[in-house]
Amino acid sequence: MDAKKKNNKAWFLVLPVVFVVAFTAIIPLMAVANYSLQDIQGADNRLFVGLDFFKRVATDPNVQDAFARNVTLSMQILLIQIPLGIFLARLMPKSGWKASAALVVVAIPLIIPWNVVGTTWRIFTRNDIGLGGVLVNKFTDYNLSESTFDAWATILVMDTWHWTPLVTLLVYAGLRSIPQAYYQAAAIDGASALAVFRFVELPKLKRVLMIALLLRFMDSFMMYTEPFVVTGGGPGSSTQTLSILLTTIAIGQFDIGVAGAFSLMYFLFIQIFSFLFFTVLTLDERPGATRVTPKEKVKSREKVEKPVNSKLKKVLK
Amino acid sequence: MAEIRLEGLAHSYDGGKTFALNPISMTFEDGKAYALLGPSGCGKTTLLNIISGLLKPSHGKVFIDGKDVTNVITDDRNIAQVFQFPVLYDTMTVRKNLEFPLKNRKLGKEAIAARVEEIAGLLGLEDDLDRKPAKLRSDLQQIVSLGRGLVREDVSAILFDEPLTVIDQNFKWTLRNRLKRLHLATGVTVVYVTHDQTEALTFADEVLVMNKGSLVQDGTAESLFLEPQHEFVGYFIGSPxxxxxxxxxxxxxxxxxxxxxxxxxxxxxxxxxxxxxxxxxxxxxxxxxxxxxxxxxxxxxxxxxxxxxxxxxxxxxxxxxxxxxxxxxxxxxxxxxxxxxxxxxxxxxxxxxxxxxxxxx
Structure with a gap:
């Protein structure tokens, strides 16, 4: 009955985190929620509008188009970058100075700030002085401020250059952690290279790939800086991502109520999608659920919250 | 089943500067159980990997049944190897695991099914065939990985590389007995690598004691105990x-x-x-x-x-x-x-x- 009183005091150790998160996430988020439910005309002039702003966002054709565009972009990015990342990771040297050198080279794009990437590519793709722009123009007409296809393709290539290394590094780490005995056993079993990949490497990479998929989905779905700098969302609205549209509404049109509702829906969509994705992929590990390390979960949450926060700040400015 | 003969076998990982394995010439007779006993880093795993073909020796030759297989790849040597921990394909069921080496060798469906049944019977895995290996106890997992080696027809030899390392203490003894019984039932030549003298002395007909890349003495448990021909044997075998x-x-x-x-x-x-x-x-x-x-x-x-x-x-x-x-x-x-x-x-x-x-x- 009273075998042992459980000492739950360790919970107090979480308090500092709760405090910090309250200031960095919960309070700003509630402020946005406040804007999204009321039409605020002035300091003393506000009108409760309920879910009107949410309905307006959901039915706005511009938002719907941007949403469809963003989904397409994310899917294309995942379809290109995940296989490419695996492919590159498998090509990288396994040990010695060559491995270190390869790691450094691969990691370079990752340490370049977003807007620097955008600016670099803006210049790189120029038709008059850009190395890439001039080169491509020798073979085919290329103009990203006129052709929808060119603009879209440029964004895809740029993001692939910028973020495939992340997938590569994750997969590389995953591959290195597979004990040599698995390869030796496969050799003894007479497995082909394809079978080794399919039955040894892929199952062992499952968790790493899941993290890579989640990170790449969230980042690409929230992409803002690079397309903003390179194409400005154009031509027309052909490369306008949800983030760019949100900023336009919030800062361009100063429609803060709509922007608030938009932010919340945007945030919830990513949150729910990532959660479902994670749950489905770890379904077979449920009975021994302890293997889902809390760290990874927290990481993915942070990933979702941080950029949204910065957007909220933009909204609140 | 086969006789394995080593001729002046030696291996250096760094092109001859240092030797992980000093020249060894010896014969593993058909059907006998051998143990390679020695401390970590004495070259026993190197020797094992050379026999299975995972490693190409820098010097000397390996013969299986009189045929020079030094340059023959692992795949064609018909050797089963069991590693320190159970090496299994986790996405496959036990049955699929056992079928895998046969499928890779393009055997007929019925032949595969028959062979898998036979081996499962021999190993006592009939009831677990349709389960995922991750759900099995660690000693059974080790048996499954052994089964993947045995399932091929005419296995020349089974090589065990410290197979009890990660096995739960309670099942070590059972698994060792099971392996011993399997050896007696199949009559396959067995080479068993270990650093545990009890394991070696109870499992093998003949124990090869290795130290610093050299074979220091081989013989029965009795002769190693009574007549240690090398100081290392005297020191390593026996307690104290x-x-x-x-x-x-x-x-x-x-x-x-x-x-x-x-x-x-x-x-x-x-x-x-x-x-x-x-x-x-x-x-x-x-x-x-x-x-x-x-x-x-x-x-x-x-x-x-x-x-x-x-x-x-x-x-x-x-x-x-x-x-x-x-x-x-x-x-x-x-x-x-x-x-x-x-x-x-x-x-x-x-x-x-x-x-x-x-x-x-």
Whole structure:
């Protein structure tokens, strides 16, 4: 009955985190929620509008188009970058100075700030002085401020250059952690290279790939800086991502109520999608659920919250 | 089933600067169980990987049934290997795991099914065929990975690379017995690598003791115990290990700091040697032998370990349970003349030693 009183005091150790998160996430988020439910005309002039702003966002054709565009972009990015990342990771040297050198080279794009990437590519793709722009123009007409296809393709290539290394590094780490005995056993079993990949490497990479998929989905779905700098969302609205549209509404049109509702829906969509994705992929590990390390979960949450926060700040400015 | 012959086999990982494995020539006879025993890093895994073909030796040749297979890849050698931990394809069921090597060799569907049934029966895995290996106990997982090797027809040999390392303590013994029974049932040549002497001595017909890349002695458990031909065997096998003492030889009379220890059976030994005797063969005697001070007596239930010291050295004697002595007092010990050895500077045994006729003092 009273075998042992459980000492739950360790919970107090979480308090500092709760405090910090309250200031960095919960309070700003509630402020946005406040804007999204009321039409605020002035300091003393506000009108409760309920879910009107949410309905307006959901039915706005511009938002719907941007949403469809963003989904397409994310899917294309995942379809290109995940296989490419695996492919590159498998090509990288396994040990010695060559491995270190390869790691450094691969990691370079990752340490370049977003807007620097955008600016670099803006210049790189120029038709008059850009190395890439001039080169491509020798073979085919290329103009990203006129052709929808060119603009879209440029964004895809740029993001692939910028973020495939992340997938590569994750997969590389995953591959290195597979004990040599698995390869030796496969050799003894007479497995082909394809079978080794399919039955040894892929199952062992499952968790790493899941993290890579989640990170790449969230980042690409929230992409803002690079397309903003390179194409400005154009031509027309052909490369306008949800983030760019949100900023336009919030800062361009100063429609803060709509922007608030938009932010919340945007945030919830990513949150729910990532959660479902994670749950489905770890379904077979449920009975021994302890293997889902809390760290990874927290990481993915942070990933979702941080950029949204910065957007909220933009909204609140 | 096959005979494996090694000819001048050696391996260097760094192009000849250092050798992980010094030249070895020997034959693993068909159907026998061998254990490679030695501490970590002594080259036993290297030797095993060379036999299975995972590693190409830098020197020498490997023959399986008289055929030179030095340059034959693993896939074509028909060797089963079991690793330190169960190596399984986790996305496949046990059945799929067992089918895998046969599918890779493009066998017919029915032949595969029949063979898998047969092996599952032999290994006692019939009930687990449709489960995922991750759900099995670790010793059964190890059996499944062994099954993947055995499932092929005409397996030449099974190589075990410390197969009990990660097995739960309670199942180690069961698994070892199971492996032993399998060896008897299939009659396949087995090479078993381990650093655990009990495992090696109970499993194998013949034990090969390795140290620092060299084969130091091979033989039955009995001969390794009774006649250690190398200091390392004396030290590594047996618990506690052999007692050693630096001695000077003059016309085969062995002395330590001027005190006579014994006389080597071989004539004409002169110079520096080491004298070695196992604790089991230090025999309490009334008057003869050497007089020691008794430091401590460990009562182990069925025997006693008597810690002895004399001047600048210490010996341990393993005595009958009935042995009594005063701790701190004096006791005389002699040794069995067939079971005491003198080793040269290369640590090789050169002769047996018989105790001096009178007491050392």
């Amino acid at each position: 290990g052999m007692n050693f003492l630096d001695v000077e030889a003059k016309s085969s009379i062995l002395t330590h700091n001027g005190m006579e220890i014994g006389k080597a059976a071989k004539e004409g030994l002169n110079g520096s040697y080491r004298f070695g005797v196992r604790p089991e063969f230090l025999i309490p005697s009334a008057k003869s032998g050497l007089e020691f001070k008794v430091d401590r007596i460990e009562d182990r239930g069925v025997f006693k370990l008597v810690h002895l010291s004399k001047d600048d050295f210490k010996f341990i004697a393993k005595t009958e349970e009935s042995y009594e002595a005063q701790v701190g007092g004096k006791a005389n010990f002699s040794f069995d003349s067939e079971r005491a050895f003198v080793y040269d500077t290369n640590q090789k045994a050169v002769s047996t030693v018989s105790p001096s006729s009178e007491g050392g003092n």
